[in-house]
Amino acid sequence: MQQPNSTAVRTALWRALHVQLDAPPHILEDTTGLQLIAPGEDWQQRPDMDPVFSRRVRAAMAARARFIEDLILHEAEKGITQYVILGAGLDTFAQRNPAVASRLQIYEIDGPDTLEWKRQRLIETGHPIPSSLHFVGVDFEKGQSWWDTLLHAGFNPNIPAVIACTGVTLYLSREAISQMLQQVATMAPGTKAAITFLLPQELLEEEDLALQKASTQGAKASGNPFVSFFTPEQVLELARENGLQNVSIVSPAELKARYFSGRTDGLAPASGEMFLTAAIGEY
Secondary structure, three states: OOOOOHHHHHHHHHHHHHHHHOOOOOOOOOOHHHHHHOOOOOHHHOHHHOOOOOHHHHHHHHHHHHHHHHHHHHHHHOOOOEEEEEOOOOOOHHHHOHHHHOOOEEEEEEOHHHHHHHHHHHHHOOOOOOOOEEEEEOOHHHOOOHHHHHHHOOOOOOOOOEEEEOOOHHHOOHHHHHHHHHHHHOOOOOOEEEEEEEOOHHHOOHHHHHHHHHHHHHHHHOOOOOOOOOOHHHHHHHHHHOOOOOEEEEOHHHHHHHHOOOOOOOOOOOOOEEEEEEEOOOO
16 A cells, blocks of 8 residues: 655654643644554654654644644634645544534545545544545646646535645745645635745744754655745735735744743744735635
8 A cells, every 4th residue: 555645644743742742731632643654663763753853843733733723613613614625644633523524525635645545544443434524636746736626526616615735835836836826816705724834044943943954854855855935025925926815924933822822841833834824805
């Protein structure tokens, strides 16, 4: 059986590591991805799972997922019924929130191999796959359109949705990001979007410089180099150039204030990633 994307695996393991190593209250309780991956007993010995070196990045991955989860839960309460995860990886929202997921049509978009592996592992580990969960395999390397494939999978473009895209734009060219933003801008009024972007090195906190250097080198060595870095101002300009309105930036500092204030263990997210949020059709 094909293996999932290594980036998806690493992100899921970091979420699990947060639960296993960091003191409660946890930002996100997610060990389902770990169950699916079922790594060897020595998985915490991986260099990228080093308890000290990974502390801020695993906090950031937990905060990233929590931010998206809060968004979809809030919008579902307001009546949105479609949720699109662009670059879903080993997302486990549907498995951890079955009551909410049952009221949504969830479209997980990723490479066919990763999604087929996930489907098989969900079956093997006893997780039901509801009819409302759609695995939308897109072969990006062959130029397949994620939007056309999404429509073919049953997505209704005439009603609003939440669309989330995390950990993807750093691997894309500016042109590819622009095309994605243009497509998002055409979605039905009422749609909410949340997309992460990587900050340039000069905007990082000093303690994260070594982490980003190691991550950049590792990505290059794996054949998936980081391509795009943006300042907050550049992201807002890019979004508006491509038709998005009512846009804002959620900075690492804001995520820290939202999810980590009052902690006594000093846990805080790495400073390298920000969110672009947009409300389609709102000015």
